[in-house]
Structure formats: C-alpha cells, structure tokens
Amino acid sequence: MYVCTTPHNTYTLRSIVVWDANISRIKFKDMEKRLLPSFFKVKNVRDAIIITLLISLWSAVGFAQTINIRGNVTDASGKPLNGVAVQVRGTPKGTYTNVEGKYTLQNVSNDSTLSFSILGMHTQIIKVNGRKEINVLLETATTALDEVVAIGYASIKKADLTGSVSSVSGNDISDRKTIRISQALQGALPGVSVTRSSSGPGDNATIRIRGITTIGNSDPLYIIDGVPGDLSIVNPNEIESVTVLKDAASASIYGSKAAAGVVLIKTKRGVAGKNQLTYDFEYGVSQPTRIPKFIEAVPYMKMANELIWNDKDNTGSEYPFYSKDEIDNYSELHAKDPDRYPNTDWSSLLKDYTPHQSHRFGFSGGSDKIRSNVSLSYDDQDAITNARSYKRIMAWANNDIILNKMFTAHIDLHYYHAIDKKGHGTPSAYLLRGEPVEVAFYKDGRVSNYRNGDNRWAYMLRSGSINSWANEFNGKASLDFTPIKGLKITGVVAPDYSYYKQKDFVIQTPMTSIDDPSLITGYVKNAESTNLNEVRNDAHEITTQLIANYSTNIGDHDFTILAGNENYYSFNESLSASRDQYALNNYPYLSQGPLTYRDNSGSAYEYSSRSYFGRIIYDYKGKYLFQSNARYDGSSRFASKYRWGLFPSLSVGWVLSKEQFLKTTPFLSFLKIRASWGTLGNERIGNYPYQSTIGFGNSLFYEGTNVISSQTAFISKYAIEDISWETTKSMDIGIDAAFFDNKLQITADYYNKVTSDMLLPLEIPDYIGLDNPDQNTGKMRTKGWELDLKYSNKIGELHYSISANIFDSKSAMGYLGGTQFLGSQVKMEGSEFNEWYGYVSNGIYQNQDEIDKSATLNDRIRPGDISYVDISGPDGKPDGIISPAYDRVLLGGSLPRYQYGGRINLGYKGFDLSIVVQGVGKINSYKTADMVQPLRSGVYGVPSFVYNNYWSKYNSDEKNEHVSFPRLSQIGAGAESASSGNNYVISDFWLFNGAYFRLKNVGLGYNLPSSIVDKVNIESVRLSLNISDAFSIDKYPKGYDPESSYSTYFIMRQFDFGISVTF
C-alpha cells in the first residue's frame, strides 16, 4: 500500500495498487517517499512523473458512488482472452484482462459504462447498472472496415474513406524479416511498385506509387508519425501500420510534396496497462539467388582468338593471341602451374553464404497517464565478400503523457547509427569481368600480375575500403489541447539532425611478378597510390505544425473540420578533403599525407517551405460521405512571384449497403462507391532553379615559369526565372465491397492522372554552352487500375486468409515542347515515360550479299552482325544509311506492367504460416551488353549461355541461322559503346519480356502454449522460420535474377530463424 501526503490530506491510492498488481512488474518504491509540499520542487524526473500521475488520479478519486467490478472475457469458443482493454467510458480509468481473461476494476461509478476491446474482435459496450461481476463474450471481427486508417494529420474509419488508400499492418512488414521497410512492401499493396536492383547489406529498394507521373525525383513523401522523414530511421519492428495515399484527394492535404504519392508510417506506441518487455532475436544466412556462370579457360581462349581473327577480317593467323600449343596442352599446363595457366571460376572468390543477425530489446506499456514504447535494436549483416558489412544501431522511444482532460503530450526520440563498410567495386560486376585465364591472387596469396593492372578482385579485397558512418537523430514533441469536446488543437515541433561521415581509403596495391615476389610489376588499377578521401555531411531540418481538428454532429450530420499550418526548413552542408601519395598504408588520417597532393571542397544549400491546409469531412448517417482538402504551399525553390500554389481536392462516397433497397441482400455485407478529383504539385528540382548561379572553379596560369592557380567563375546552368510548380490532376473512381459476412472484401480503383507544366530538363542545343535547364513544359497522362481481394474464414480451428492484388498503369507523354534523351531511353511526344528508343533489328546478317544490299551503321559490318531496318532519313524516307538520328524509333515502355502480389495466412492453434508471392506480368527488359556480350572489351568472360550459341565462321550455315548472339568482335560492330558499336547498341534485338513470378516469402511461426510459458513466468515465446526470395520463374538469361542489374550487388535469398520472448 502506497501512501502519499499533500499539505491537507492523505489519500490511499488504490488505483495505483490495482494497476501495479495487475500488470506491472515495475515497482515504484520511491512512491513510499513523502512527496514534497510543492509540486514544483521535484528532485528528479521520476518524481515528476509520479507527481503528474498523482495529480491526475486525484481528480479521479473519491467523488462518485463507487463499486468494484470483476469478471472474465472469452471468445465465442469460451477461450479466455488475454489483453482485452476494459475501459470505463468517459474516464481515463481502465485495465486489461490477464492470461486467464480476468479483470478487476475498483472504485467504478455504479452507473458507468464499460467498453471491452481488442484488435480483431468486435468491441462490446456494456452498462454497469450496479453489477459487480460482468462476464463478456467477444466475437471475432472479420471486417477490416472498422479498421482505422491514417489519412494525413488525422485518421478515419476505413468504411468512411472516400479516397484511395491502402494500408498494411506492422506485422505483415516485420514478418518479412528485412531490415529495410522498403523491401518489405514489395507485393504488399496494390498500386505500390517496389523495385530492387540489389539486396546488399543495408540496401534500400525503390518505391513508386501508381507508376511515375513526374520527372526527376519520384520518391513518395514519407510521413512518419505525422512528420516528413526518412524511411531509413524506422526499424520495421516498430511499425504499427503503413498507409499509402494514392489518389490526389487523399494526398492533396500534402499539396506540393505529394505528387509522387504519400506513405504514412505509424509507429507503435505504448498501451496502458499492458507492460511488455520483449526480446527479439533473429539469425539468418543469405546467398545470391542466382550467379551467372562463365565458360572455362580452353573454350575462352579459342573464342578470344576468334574475336581478334574476326576483327582482322579473318585474315592472318587464327591463333593470334593464344597459340595452338598452349590451347591444346592447357589442361596439363594448368595442372603443373596453375598460377601461370589459370582456369579461374571467379565465383569461387565469393563466400557460399553470408550470415546476418538482429537483436531488439523493447519495452512497451505504461499507465493511463504515461505510455511508452522504447527499444534498442542492433542489426549486423555480412556480405558475400569479406570486403563489405553493415551494422546498425537504433534507439527508439515513443512516449505519451496524458496530463489531464485537456492536455496530452507526446515526446518521441529516435536515433539511428549505421556503419557501412564497402570494398571498392561490386562483386557481381567483377564476376562477369573476370577472364578465366587470369588469377587475382597467386597460390601463395600474393596479388597477381594482371593484363592492364585491372586486377579488380585485388582492388576490392585488398585495396582498402569505403567506410561510412551515418547518424541521425530526430525528435518530435507535440501537445494536444482539447479545450472543448470535439476540438483538438495540436502543436508539433520536430527537429532532425543528421551527420554523415565517409572515409575512402585506397591502399596502394602492388602486383608482383609470378617468378619473383620482390619484383613489383605495376600497381592495381585505381590503387596506384595510397590516398584518402574524406567526406562530411551535416544536415538539419525542422518541421513545425499547428493543427486544429474539430468534429461534431448535429443529428445525423457528422462534421469534421481540420485546419493547419506547417513550416519546414532544411539546411545541408558538406565538405570533402583528400590527400594522395601516402607513404604509409596504415594511417587513414589526413595529416599523415603529403601537402602536395591535397584537395578539398565544400558546399551548402538550404530549402524552406510554408503551408496552410484544411479539410472538411461530412457524412450523413454514414451513408453519404463527402470530403474536401486543400493545401496552399509556398516554396523557397521558386521566385517570389511564382512561389505559391493551391492544391484542392474533392471526394464523395455513397455506402449503398446502408440503403434500404440493398439492406436485404443476404450475401452483401458492405458496398461503397466513391469518386475523387484533386490536384497535387511537384517542386523537387534542385534548390535554386530560378537563379542562374555562378559556380566557382580554378584555372592555372604561368607566372614566369611558376604555375599559379586562379579562382574562376562561370554560369553553368541556364536559368528560367518563371519556373514554378508542376501540377498533377488526378481522378479516381473506386468500389469497396464486402460479401458473406465480410469474409470476402474487394477494393477496386480506376484512375486517370494528367501532369501538366511538367518540370523537365528538356534537351536544349548544346551550342548554347549550358546544361539543360528544368522547364515547365509539357503534359503527361497516366491511366491505371488496381484490384485488391481478401478472403478470410476459418475451418474449425484453422484460420485462414487469402489476399491478392494486381495493378497496372500506363503513361503517355503529351506535347512536351521538346525531347529528353536518356541514353537508351527517351521522353518525347507520344512516347511512354522513359520508353526504349533504338533501332529495329532484322536478325543477323548471314552473308556479305545481304550486307551489300542493305543500309548499315558503319563500314565494318560483316556477316554475323545484327542488321537494322533503314527506317528514315533527313528527307523523311529511307536514305540508305543507318543513322542514330533517323533510324531509331520507340520500342516500347520500360516500366513494369501488371504487377501483382498475393498472400496466404494460415493459423492453427499455436502455428501460423504465411506465404507471399509477387511478380510482374509484363515488362520490356533489356539484355544489356554487360550481361550478354562475350569477351566484352575484348577480354572479359564469356557467359555460359552464349557459348556455342553465337554466329561464327566455324559454324555450319544452318547452325548460324539459329544462333541467338552475333559474331565475336570488338572493333566497330562489337564495340560496347553505343556510339561506335553495332551489335550492342540499343535495339529490339535485345529486348524481351522480363515478366516474373516470385515466391517472395514463406514464414512459419509457432507460439509456445501458455501451459509451458506460464510455468517460467513468461508471457509468450514465439519461434519463427522464414525464407525470402526462394525462387522465381522468368525468362532472364541464365544466372541473372529478374531484379538484379549486372553492376549492383546480388539479389539474395535469405533464410531466417527468429525467437521472440515477451515477459
């Protein structure tokens, strides 16, 4: 029994006792202390908290006629329900059921009302009416329509939504066992396209919402607990839900920042009375999903000879480089002297698998006055080579403080620290560049002598590393003020500080002679000297918000009105410094390098915005729904005359199932149609686009015979002063329906977006002498649809749910006023967004006669090269020349179509199983020269799928007609550069349908039965097994994952074991 004294009275604080006995294992021993007469002279934080608690309790104690109530809560089958919130309505008083489903409430007014709620069950409201024992049975809620979803600065019941919004629960994210949220969203939400090009330690994925509607930065806006932020600071385990605002009506509350969609992340908060200490541990290994295979030394040497011979027009020796003797005797030579006659499988330099582990230690809980969710987590991932690793530490604290009826405060503190170590280069790229007749290291471990010094594996594994340290701290303090019922005024201050440090230390790496370890024969390319390059980046940003939200109802008319103001400011400063020619290899510090070879630079920028926004929600009997949002944004990125933009939106919904004429339809549980229209803006085009800035540089001059450096100034970018917002207007029609007692739910959407005044760096003539500026020009249309299905039910004790989504979008560029060239892709009037742009191929030339009769790109085309169609010429008709100006055409869109995802969840007693699949129905993928060209640059490895499948003088004519790859060549025809080659320039010859289906994730979990865990006084123990990226079905060249690119890290298949213990 705890007692405290005030100047006048002594109260026995029964509530605290109850609270303590019921759930908490934290003892506030200090409560036995006599509190000081004055509340303002507290000694420490804990006292303050206690005092705060007491003040609130004070008011709750001792006024009404009170009774004690007890009871138990079960589900329909009679199984006790643990953790049900039992709340005395209209008061902060409440408790939770224990594992036996029992609860006790003391000093409750005898005429009060209790609510019993838990996620996944229908909430029950029961009047006390003087009863002292109330037993309750809760029914499983099969509808997600009662779910509350975030809509930006507020939340709303899903049933009342009028815009297009999708959400996914935190569990579905943490189940994926990725340390990045972005990767866990793949296939999870309709309309949300997540693409990866690698899954290296710490790598992020790219998120696109409803295709691409804007140029440049198409990343969605991430709002973390109401404040714009960086996704990387959030540990997937802390997420309560992720909500995506897809249409303009939903997103326009974020106005100019929302053109690419909005992702709202809600993180977990403490729940009163449910104190839990959780330790999560995961250990796993990963391995590349696929590794390209390359041919061995002997066939390689033959092909290398053939290539040179081809480039000499098949004159001269057919053994121009590797002699016949050497080839014929290679296996013996290799056996005798593998250093001199290697037969290297470069993938043997990779580890077979790579481990990773995660730990998280978290507490969640609190009282009805203070609630917290705090955690500390650590992740450690290794890579497929020793040269790379990633470590991350995150600290997380979300606190809610209910001061009194009028004031609630929230203080959130987050910290993130990541240590990323990378070797120079990427293993996958180096794999395919390896020729089998070279070794990186001799048998004795020395760095081998290499053709061009281009010993890449030595460069990656021996020549130092790029280490970076990222730190980010962000905080959020907010205060809710509720002066009258229905009105809430919230003030938010959210600062974010980040600091990034990078040290790139290159260690001079000598190569030595095969016979003579003391003879340095050169230095590994790019590691010719020891040098250090340091980068520091310092950034801070601050968001402040003042928001008022008022809801009321007049009869059947419900109104919610929101008004707010948001300010944002960010500042970024970076500096870099380097020195070269270090004498020693073990002091990666600037002061250790010579003065002669030093360089440094620095720069800074800032950006600010100010916004006013508002929203009105109206609904009549929950049947007719109406919502309107508007945001008025000002950005420092535009000149003051063109600075402000207004982004309104309007949406309506009609819940047909509440109408009399449908109420009797037995299978229909819910039906709503909705329509929306709205506008969004985009302003992400650099920080000072309307100003022609003067850049600074240096030129050298002679002064006598001395050389001096002189500072120079120049305009580098053409400025367009009236540049302003890009606007996207978007229309959306959707249906939400539920059938069979809400077991089957369907959401479907169709949308049409038009982006105008698009900000594009259109090609301007190079002879202006300045870079292409961003201009407000042109139009783009995107149409798309989304379908989301979910069915859940149970058979006996087997609970199951199946969900699937499929979505598609297609863009078309309208009048642009120009063109934007992007290498092999283009944006021009009539094209899709970044459509492939190249030649139309006509197969492979089989003989000289065919060449003589056709137009060619250059004079070095020979039989075995790819032939192209002469489409046009300067006069608009074929001119007998294949030229990049007149014979390239649009070859189809480059963006994925018909993306889909699916999920099956099964639950049986303590077991649960989830299966996630994901894929792309159609995509024009491009076999890049890096992937498929044998002997690239004349020497790189030969992919095994090319071997015996290329045009060759040594083949029969018949075989040559059926090969998939052109002849071997390095000069002209075979050159890899788009400019001087023929065979590997972009053409439809190399395009194929890159559609894929992937078994994304299979997770099996088991919760130990309470009969076991109760004995050791543990609340729950969960074991889990998980496989990610198990396999895929696709038409990619063998060895390539459909999502990987040759130059990035591999896509990894991951196996995880996890254990989670809750005390």
Place this chain on the structure above:
Amino acid sequence: MRNKFLLYTIACVLLSSCSKLDLNPLSEASSEEWYTNDTQVRMSLDRLYYFRFWNPDPDPINFDNCGWLDSFSDDWTNRNSVSAIAGGTLNGQSSVVTNWWKFDYECIGAANTILAKLEQPNDNISKDKINQYIAEARFVRAAQYSKLIFHWGDVPYYSKPLNIDEAFKLGRTKKEEILKYIYDDFDFAASNLPTTYSSSEPQYATKGAALALKARIALYMGDWQVASDAAKACMDLEVYKLYPVYQDLFLSKTKNSEETVFGIPRSKEAGIVIAKNQTQQPLSRNASGNDYVQPSWDLLNAYLCTDGLPIDQSPRYNPNKPFKNRDPRCTATIVEFGTSFCGFPYYPHPDSLLTTNLKTGERVSNQDSRGVIQYASYNGLAWRKHIDDAWTSDFQPDPEITVIRYADVLLIYAEAKIELNDIDQTVLDAINRVRARAYGVSYTETSSYPAVTVTDQNDLRHILRIERRMEFAFEGLRYNDIIRWKIAEKVLNTNIYGMIDPEAQREKIIKKGLWFFPETPQIDIDGVSDFSSMYNKGYIDILAKRSFNKSKNYLWPIPTSEILINKNLTQNPGY
C-alpha cells in the same frame, strides 16, 4: 490559467517560426550581381583558360592526356583495337564528337557572355583593361570556333549570348563566313593583347598566341597567304625560340619554355595532372605500366635516317637495328631497344627473360618481353615522348598542355609559303631550324645535320609533311594533318601490324638472326610503309585494321541529339 498560458506559449512558438522563403544560394554566387567589378570579370575570364577547353584530346573526360588525339591517326596502336575514328565507326553519338562539341561551345558561350557584359558601360574598370579583356575573350572564341570549323565544316555561329528560342532558330553558318569572324577576332586580339607579361603577373593570351592560332586555322583552311603572313608576324615578334633540347621540351619539368607560344600548365600542387589510370597505359611494363598503347610501326618507319633519306633509300638503315642512324626525334619519341627507360633497359626481345633494375642493380625478370608476359607491347615498341621518371614515381605527371609552340609556327610559315610556291631561303631556314634543333646544332651548321636544300615545290611539300610527322608525333596534330592533306583515305585504310607470338618469332626470325625487322619495307611518298612482303612471309601479323570512308569521314557528324531537336540543322553527308 496554466493551460491557457501553455497554449499561448506553444501557439506563439509555432506561428513565429514561419519559414523564410527567400533563400539564395549559399556556396555559389547569383548571376544577377556578377560582372560588376574587375575581380568578377577577371574571374570569369580566367574560366576561359580552364584546361579542358584546351586539351588537344577530343574526349577530355575519358582521355585526359597528352597526345591521345593521335589514336585517330596512323601513328598509333592499341593492342587489337582501334579508335572509333581510325576504325571507321564514328557516328553522331560518339563521345569524341559530343564531348568536343560541348566543350568548345561551353567555352564560346562563356566568352560571349563576358563580351556582352563588357559592352555595357562599366565605371569600375579602366578602358585599357576592358580592351584587353575583350581581346582575351575574342581570342578564346576564335580559337574554339577554329576547332569547330575544322572538324565539322559549317557550324552554328553566334557572338552574343543566346536564349533558348534564339538557339532553336540557329542553323549552320558557312565555314568560310565563320573564318572571317575568326580572323576579325584574332586581329582584334593581336592588336590589343600584350606581347609579353612580366614574370610576376599571370600570363594570359598574348599577341603572339593570337597570330599563331590565326596562322594555324588559315593553314588548315588552305588560306595560304593569311597563314604565312600571320606566322611571319608571329616570328617577327622575336619573343619565341626553339627550346634547345627536343626531348626535354615535353617533360613535366619543362615549364613555360621560350618555345611555348600558348600553353596551359598542369600542376601537381593544384591537382591538375594526367589521371593515374591513364598514365600507366603508355608505360612499359617494367616501368610499372601496362603497355596498352604504342607508337605504330608506320610511325617508326617514317623517321628519316641521319642522311635525310627515308629508310628504304638510305644505306644507313638496318632493319635489324631500326633505331640506328635515325633522325634524333625517332629515339626521343620511341624508346630505343637497349636504352634506359624509367629505371630499366628497354629490350622487348622474346628471349630476354631477365633485365636489370638500374636503381637497385638487381637482376629481375623482364616484363617488357613477350617471352615473359603476353601483354607486353604487341609490336615491341614503347612510347618515350613526354615520359620520364616523374611518371612512374606517382603516376601523376603534370606536363604542360601546349596549344601551339614555335616549331609549329615555323613549319606553318614554311608550308604556307610552299603552297603559295613562294619558296625562298626563309622557307628552308624555317624547316632547317626545326630539324637542326633536333640534332642539337645550329641550323647554319648544315654539315652537322641533313639540312633541307630542295626548292622544288612538290618535293619540298613532302619533305615538310615528313618533318611535321617527325616533329609533332603524339602532340595531337597528326590527325589534323592527314585530314587536311586529304591523305587519311590512304593512311587510314591500312593494317596495323605487330609481332607474331614468341615461339613463332624464335622459329622464323630469331634463329635466322633477322630480329627485329627481317626486311626493310618500302615507304611511299605519303609515308605509308608497305609491310605486305614481311606479312606474306609470316614474319609479322596483323593486329587490327584501320578504316576510313573518304565520302564522309573528312568531316565529323553533328551530334545526333542536336539534329533531332533542331530542324534547322542538317547532318554532314554520309552520317
């Protein structure tokens, strides 16, 4: 009360923190207030001397080196590959074309902006200074347009800053017309620029530089009289001299010699050097290079013998000892077998398995021999010009970018006069000065070197052409010369030859005592070696094939993107 107080406080804090939206660049200046005072104008002018605008190499991003331009010519080999130009695969997307075009116009655009600002009245800068500034900007503009009309013919011409609409209206101006503007700019520059600067002030463009570059473009365009007059005017300034030691002229240690008429320095201290990964390419493997690019045998054969005769006519030539009795520039450009090079004797003989590290005296394996390393020089040669120990100590040499040197002015003068058929002693003197310097003697000591005495126009024309090839190898001039002499269709439709593999060499050549060359090739009047006899006997092999299409390759293609976005631009024929 407390609640209200708290509320007011918070509301005040939040509302008073409204973001300021008028933000200006922090680490850059705004163009609005620029060009107002002397310092700002000077800084803008200094930009025009940025080394990338003057690098003779066409693709300064990828090849930031001296002499890489020669990869387009017949002086060059690169293992089994050839460049886009020498290989005949150039098109409007080639990086050579797009980068050069872009860099030249970037410089022209900057010069035009400065000129437009200098036309406005400015009380902060004295009239004399303004004149010099205008002269500098016009000098630069003319130099850049000279490069453009030489490679592309007719190009878009403008002399005032362009806005986007004006730019899209621009078509190609006739090169003859542009040439007139170029002359005007150079003439203005020549009359307003100082002849010299004191040794305590930065050396900007000079009168001599304007005259020399004017002479060059006039010569390139076949405007002989203008060329000879401008060259003569430059010579008459008497501020330039030939540097006494030919080989040292190109080394990093030689800064601003009296021979440099216009040059842009590099500097290790300022971080402007030849990139490390480029430096290793021409270096021999013993010198820690990777022996990737070499002088061609065509170049080696082009050097005259010490009697002034080509190798197929001179009794002093011995194919087994191809470096003996040759013009001294031969061994100053190509490493002579057996001589010391970057700390090792250079000897590519396939049986020379060991060599001596001259710094330590140790016997080590000879990485320059294909008997040891297959990737040693494919044709046995190694490039010496520009290279010394400064390259191998840190792989960051900083030799000057010589835009034009006095030897070129002399030979421009001589060539123009020959073409005018106005051949007098000054013509012979000009050639002989250049040749005598290579021999380290005065041009008047005609017995000490093979002085030129011929006065027949056609004979002298070919002597001059060989002289230019010997003098300017690996300075980025050979390609220009074969283009304007219209011999590219001949010299670039040839094979690049190299050595057969070591085993075959031993069998066919070494055993018979025929190493290095078993035979003397015939050299024609344009300096083309005929290797067919040796090739047919299997002594040598083809490394790669050059290709040049005379119907189109004399001009470069306009960059494809320029053609696609601007209907007023036409492409050069054949592309």
